[in-house]
Amino acid sequence: MGATYRALCKHGYASLRMQDIADESTKSKATLHYHYGGKHDLLLAFLDYLFERFEARIADPAGDGPTDRLVALIGTLLTPRDENTHQEFQTAILEIKAQGPYDDDYRERLVKFDRLLEERLRSLVADGVERGAFREDVDPEDVADFFVTAINGAQTRHVSVGHPIERTRRHLESYVDAHLLRGGSGARAAPE
Structure with a gap:
């Protein structure tokens, strides 16, 4: 491998x-x-x-509570790594992803990645709602779907046009603060 x-x-x-x-x-x-x-x-x-x-x-993202764990997972997925090898690898993976519409075997495996990430995010958001860290009216499935779309789009955009991936990370962290947390914007200390 x-x-x-x-x-x-x-x-x-x-x-x-x-x-x-x-x-x-x-x-x-x-x-x-x-x-x-x-x-x-x-x-x-x-x-x-x-x-x-x-x-x-x-x-198992690091953190003391649901908010920290959700933000840690976002950080794990949207923090730049070693740009040389990682960029080449991400480009090759993007090429494989492009085969998904034409190859059922690739598509099947890519769907597994997508479902796993969506379920992980859904679980973290549901935990936040259950523990009272997130607002009661937050729909964990909708938030997870939105985050998966944003994360996949950010990774594709980063590889194809060089858009800084950390910008999307900051936007999603702001979304957590403004739309998920009880008390709304600014309820969580800004990450350094």
């Missing part, structure tokens, strides 16, 4: 060949073909591997 990651970063999705992945690993191209029928099968396994890592990454 590490070799697939490195090869995707170097070559992108469209130009990626099994030989490129073999070149990044200690395995031969024939060995890769023995375990995976081809590039498509290997990339499906890679998406499954990424899903497991993503699941662990968003499972």
